[in-house]
Amino acid sequence: MVKRGQGAESALIGFSWLAALFVPTVLCAMVGFLVVRAWPSWGAPLFFGDTPALAALTGRAPVFDGIWPACVGTLSLIGLASLIAIPLGVATGVFLAEYAGRRTRMAFSLAVDLLAGVPSIVVGLFGFALILLLRRTFAPDANTGLLLSALCLAVLALPYLINATRLTLETLPAGLRLAGFGLGLTRWQVVSRLLLPASLRGVSGGVVLAVARAAEDTAAILLTGVVANAGMPGSLTGKYEALPFHIYYLAAEYQTPAELAQAFGSALVLLCLTGTLFVVARVFQRRLHRTWSGMEVAAWR
Amino acid sequence: MAVAIRIERLSVDFSGKAVLRDASLEIPKGGPTFLLGRSGSGKTTLLRAINRLNECFPACRTSGRVVVNTADGAMEAYAPDTAVEVLRRRVGMVFQTPNVLPLSIARNICMPLEATQGMRGAEAEARMEEALREAQLWSEVRDRLRDPAVALSGGQQQRLCLARALALRPDILLLDEPTASLDFKAAQMVEELLGELRSRYTLIVVSHGLSQARRLAEYLFVLHDGGRVEELGKDVFRDKDALLTVLGDLL
Ligand SMILES: Nc1ncnc2c1ncn2[C@@H]1O[C@H](COP(=O)(O)OP(=O)(O)O)[C@@H](O)[C@H]1O
Ligand SMILES: [Mg+2]
Numbered sequence: 001m002v003k004r005g006q007g008a009e010s011a012l013i014g015f016s017w018l019a020a021l022f023v024p025t026v027l028c029a030m031v032g033f034l035v036v037r038a039w040p041s042w043g044a045p046l047f048f049g050d051t052p053a054l055a056a057l058t059g060r061a062p063v064f065d066g067i068w069p070a071c072v073g074t075l076s077l078i079g080l081a082s083l084i085a086i087p088l089g090v091a092t093g094v095f096l097a098e099y100a101g102r103r104t105r106m107a108f109s110l111a112v113d114l115l116a117g118v119p120s121i122v123v124g125l126f127g128f129a130l131i132l133l134l135r136r137t138f139a140p141d142a143n144t145g146l147l148l149s150a151l152c153l154a155v156l157a158l159p160y161l162i163n164a165t166r167l168t169l170e171t172l173p174a175g176l177r178l179a180g181f182g183l184g185l186t187r188w189q190v191v192s193r194l195l196l197p198a199s200l201r202g203v204s205g206g207v208v209l210a211v212a213r214a215a216e217d218t219a220a221i222l223l224t225g226v227v228a229n230a231g232m233p234g235s236l237t238g239k240y241e242a243l244p245f246h247i248y249y250l251a252a253e254y255q256t257p258a259e260l261a262q263a264f265g266s267a268l269v270l271l272c273l274t275g276t277l278f279v280v281a282r283v284f285q286r287r288l289h290r291t292w293s294g295m296e297v298a299a300w301r
Numbered sequence: 302m303a304v305a306i307r308i309e310r311l312s313v314d315f316s317g318k319a320v321l322r323d324a325s326l327e328i329p330k331g332g333p334t335f336l337l338g339r340s341g342s343g344k345t346t347l348l349r350a351i352n353r354l355n356e357c358f359p360a361c362r363t364s365g366r367v368v369v370n371t372a373d374g375a376m377e378a379y380a381p382d383t384a385v386e387v388l389r390r391r392v393g394m395v396f397q398t399p400n401v402l403p404l405s406i407a408r409n410i411c412m413p414l415e416a417t418q419g420m421r422g423a424e425a426e427a428r429m430e431e432a433l434r435e436a437q438l439w440s441e442v443r444d445r446l447r448d449p450a451v452a453l454s455g456g457q458q459q460r461l462c463l464a465r466a467l468a469l470r471p472d473i474l475l476l477d478e479p480t481a482s483l484d485f486k487a488a489q490m491v492e493e494l495l496g497e498l499r500s501r502y503t504l505i506v507v508s509h510g511l512s513q514a515r516r517l518a519e520y521l522f523v524l525h526d527g528g529r530v531e532e533l534g535k536d537v538f539r540d541k542d543a544l545l546t547v548l549g550d551l552l
Contacts (some may be wrong), residue, residue, distance in 0.1 A: 066413035102359075174357075175400040181357055183469065184415040192418060198403055 026158045030287035031271070041261035046269075047071070062231055062283040067266050068124050070241040073146075074215060076233050077242060080150035080215045086207060088215065090196075092158070093165025093203075098191055116159035121219035127152040127225040139188075144225035145237040161219040164206020169198035184230040204285040211281075218244040243270045303330040305473055305503040306351060306368060310364035312528070313346050313355060317456045320346045322528035323365070328520070332542060333354075333495055333504040334513040338524030344507040347398065347524065351505075352392040353385050371472045385400070390417055394468030394475040397507075398482050399458035401450035401465075406442050409450045409461055410468045417469060418463055432468035436460045437494055439484065456487025463494070473503040480513070510550065515539060 048056040049065030063069055092112075095299045096105055100181050134142035172195055180190035196203070226245045233240035243266055250263035306328040313321040322341040328334050338344050340427040346355060351369065355361045367378035371391040378388055388540050410429040414420045422426065440462045442453070450461055459479060466474060476495070478487035495517055498504060508514050514521060521538045523531045538544050 170459055175398070176402070177397070178354060178396070178399040179402060182352065182354055182389060182394045183398070183465065184386045184417045185413065186386050186387075186416075189416045193412060194402060 030157055032272065034264060034268050038261065038264040041258065041265040042268075044242045045264045052127050059232065067232065067243065067262065067269065068171065070246040070266065071269065071273070073226075073230075073233050073240040074243045074270070076146060076151060076240065077221070078152055078211055078215050078277075080147065080236075081153035081157060082207070082211055084150060084199050085154035085214075087163055088154070089158050089161025089206070089210070090165050090203060093162045093169065094191060094196070096162065097166045097169035097186065112162050115155070116163075118156075119219070120156055120217050121222070123152045123155050124220040124223040127220070131224075144223070144239075146225060146233055146240045147236040148235060149224040149226065149240075149242075150219040153214040153217060154223050156217060157214050158251075160210040160213060161206050164209070165199070168202025168206075171202075171234060172198055201285055204281055207277055208281040211277055215274050215277070216270070217242055218248055221229060221245060226257060233278070244271070252276070302356050304328070305330040305332075306370070306417050306505075307368040308347075308368075309349075309366040310454060311347075311350055311367065313343070313350055314362045314365070315346075315358065316360040320528065323473065324529050324530045325529050326522055326532065328503070328505060330520050331499060333499055333506050333517055334517035334520040334522065335424075336505065336507045336522050336524060337509065337511070337514055339526060340509065342524045342526050343528060344524055348394065348477055348505065348507060351376055351378065351475060352389045352474075353396055354389075354394065356385070357477055357546065379453070384388065388418070390469055391471055392475060393469060393471035394474045394480055395459070395462050395466055395477065397477040397479075399455060399462050401453070401458050401461055403449060405447045406450045406453070406461065412460050413470055428465075433461075433518040435467050436464035436499075437490065454487070456483045456490065459483060459487070459491060459540075462496070463491075465499075473505065474498070476504060476506045478495065478507050481509070491536040511544065517539065 044053050045065045045066065047053070047068045048063050051061045051063045055061035056066070056068055067289050069175070090110075096112075097106055100108060128144065131142050131144055131148065174196055176198060177190060180194045182188075185193065222240055222245065225239055226242050227239045228241070228246070228249050230239040247266045247270065248267065249265050250259055252261065254260045303343065304327050304465075308324060308326050308328075311321055312319065336344050336347065341440060349355045350363060351367055353363075355363055361402060361447075363379065365379070367376055367386065369376045369392060372390075376388055376391065377383055402412065404412060407426075407429060410432060411421070411425045414425045414428060430439060430443075433442060438457060441457060442448075442461075450458065453461060459482070463479070479489050479550045483491065488503045492513065495504060495506065499519070506517070518538060521535075525531065533544070533547060
């Protein structure tokens with residue numbers, strides 16, 4: 001009996017090890033594959049084609065064959081979507097955690113969960129339909145473009161932000177609230193001076209998730225303004241290029257092995273981009289947290 | 302005898318369960334007034350009813366009347382037009398377990414000053430130093446004001462909480478078992494502090510230490526299970542045997 005129990009246990013431990021190893025293995029295999037396939041195309045021409053790098057970076061010469069416009073397009077998308085989604089999402093999370101009554105909270109949470117379940121292609125379709133509606137009503141010139149795509153991505157990112165903010169606020173120790181109210185702070189002061197700073201870690205985790213979600217999405221931008229060849233994004237309402245779509249487009253329609261290699265190169269760039277975002281966010285959140293908890297630049301001086 | 306707080310027919314329920322039932326008492330100015338009772342008898346709840354902190358728990362219902370006499374006149378705590386923040390600034394509270402804010406030592410005092418009175422800069426620093434001196438903490442923290450407050454020892458944290466409350470210049474201080482989570486030495490220090498603060502503030506102290514109450518109390522109330530409040534005269538609670546006969550079954 002004892003023996004069999006031990007056998008079962010070691011089998012279980014072995015299985016746990018295998019399961020735990022699965023994730024890093026898959027990750028290494030994927031990144032390795034990507035690097036190997038992207039290698040032939042890696043270099044300045046991948047980004048800028050035949051245009052000199054400096055001229056392209058300063059915007060003095062257009063880029064035709066490189067993925068630089070797509071990189072800028074994706075960065076603009078991320079920036080715009082964050083600008084829209086972060087204030088909205090954090091504010092909604094604060095409202096749900098601190099201000100809403102029980103009924104309102106339940107209804108809103110359901111709505112947020114439903115929104116999280118909406119496929120991104122549906123959000124894209126919705127954005128497209130919005131343009132049609134605008135055209136028929138008071139903006140006959142409305143067209144798909146960067147801002148519309150950013151709006152759609154913001155809608156996709158919102159549930160992550162709302163839930164991260166709300167969950168973090170709700171799991172803060174009750175003593176913090178009580179201490180704040182006991183000192184005669186108003187509800188808004190308790191939220192803005194104690195609870196939000198204390199939940200910075202959790203909230204910025206949500207921000208990173210949301211941004212990563214926005215960076216990789218292809219379906220929502222497909223119908224709302226992304227194109228294969230637009231050059232650098234020129235205006236909020238103009239067409240633009242983006243990395244995920246560029247990858248998709250090249251992979252589906254490549255004519256030469258060089259184009260396929262460029263697709264792999266783009267994928268690696270996208271991976272690096274989101275990776276960098278994660279790292280920057282982590283550093284930023286650590287620095288903010290330290291400042292706030294008073295180990296650095298004490299604000300009272 | 303001037304009255305600092307008058308409580309009339311105060312009832313408090315948590316999720317429909319009665320914790321206090323029609324409690325009525327008058328707490329004199331000065332003190333210290335001690336509040337004794339078995340654990341779970343509602344001492345903390347009674348303190349929180351005075352500065353309306355029970356409202357932070359959604360399941361709580363309160364009825365009755367609490368009148369707080371402050372330097373600016375009488376305040377009806379539960380009147381609809383009473384600003385609860387103003388009430389809480391007049392009635393400071395120190396909790397049973399020290400709850401320093403996750404900020405630096407200095408910010409623990411200066412942030413509330415800034416938020417509630419718009420005080421900052423040199424004025425706030427002067428007020429901070431004064432409060433830290435009053436709480437007998439200044440010499441221990443003057444060189445590390447920018448360190449996180451959570452790095453302090455339990456006794457220091459409790460005195461920081463006291464200083465934080467004092468900095469806001471309240472009229473009344475509610476102290477919920479201020480020595481319960483401290484070791485002997487730290488507890489002794491806080492006790493000495495109470496002796497000094499009694500001349501300037503109305504002190505209301507929850508305690509479960511009989512000997513502590515006997516040594517420090519000027520007035521004493523006993524909270525019985527079911528929310529009945531009984532006042533004991535000085536002749537009773539200063540006499541150990543008499544006190545034990547009254548409380549023997551209780552503690
Ligand atoms: N926040 C709360 N939520 C629910 N019940 C509470 C809460 N605070 C106190 N109670 C209940 O009220 C009763 C009295 O608690 P408390 O006032 O903390 O007693 P004491 O301080 O005398 O030990 C206890 O039965 C406790 O369960
Ligand atoms: Mg208690």
